[in-house]
Amino acid sequence: MSLVFSALASLDGYTVDASGSFDWAAPDEEVHAAVNARERGIGTYLYGRRMFETMRVWQDIGGDEVPAVMREYADIWRAADKIVYSATLSGVTTPRTRVEPAFDPAAVRALVEAAPTDVSIGGPTLAAEAFRAGLVDEVQLFLVPVSVGGGTPALPTDLMLHLELREEHAFPSGTVMLRYRVTPPAG
Numbered sequence: 001m002s003l004v005f006s007a008l009a010s011l012d013g014y015t016v017d018a019s020g021s022f023d024w025a026a027p028d029e030e031v032h033a034a035v036n037a038r039e040r041g042i043g044t045y046l047y048g049r050r051m052f053e054t055m056r057v058w059q060d061i062g063g064d065e066v067p068a069v070m071r072e073y074a075d076i077w078r079a080a081d082k083i084v085y086s087a088t089l090s091g092v093t094t095p096r097t098r099v100e101p102a103f104d105p106a107a108v109r110a111l112v113e114a115a116p117t118d119v120s121i122g123g124p125t126l127a128a129e130a131f132r133a134g135l136v137d138e139v140q141l142f143l144v145p146v147s148v149g150g151g152t153p154a155l156p157t158d159l160m161l162h163l164e165l166r167e168e169h170a171f172p173s174g175t176v177m178l179r180y181r182v183t184p185p186a187g
């Protein structure tokens with residue numbers, strides 16, 4: 001199986017802007033449905049504390065007042081296992097979730113190799129650790145047509161990554177999905 005890093009990002013490459021906001025990245029129904037289609041193949045999510053706290057809202061989303069595409073994503077999220085890497089979080093209240101005190105590349109490699117489905121790593125800070133350890137197999141970026149001028153970069157800024165384009169799709173909203181395979185450097 002593969003370790004997949006997926007993110008919504010601004011055209012200039014940030015997952016949140018300088019104020020910490022990502023309201024500008026809210027996907028429309030068509031983009032959300034595409035994200036759902038990709039996430040269906042994920043059996044385990046790896047998160048840092050902040051990303052888990054952001055994503056935790058999906059545990060309680062439901063009801064007819066919520067669009068069907070959001071209810072579908074909530075079902076996908078609840079059905080997957082979650083591992084949260086945090087030295088400060090002592091426990092979680094969501095099912096199928098456990099806390100690990102530190103990111104262990106060898107343990108993550110073993111988890112991905114033994115997994116019956118793909119594993120997702122969420123959040124650029126935790127993903128940077130996985131990129132540095134050479135663990136990430138695939139990158140999926142949904143680039144939103146906005147430039148925010150700064151914030152948290154989607155990809156590590158201190159590491160060269162070699163990527164092979166595998167798929168691209170432009171949505172009517174202007175969002176573009178790019179899927180890359182991470183390749184070893186030439187030479």
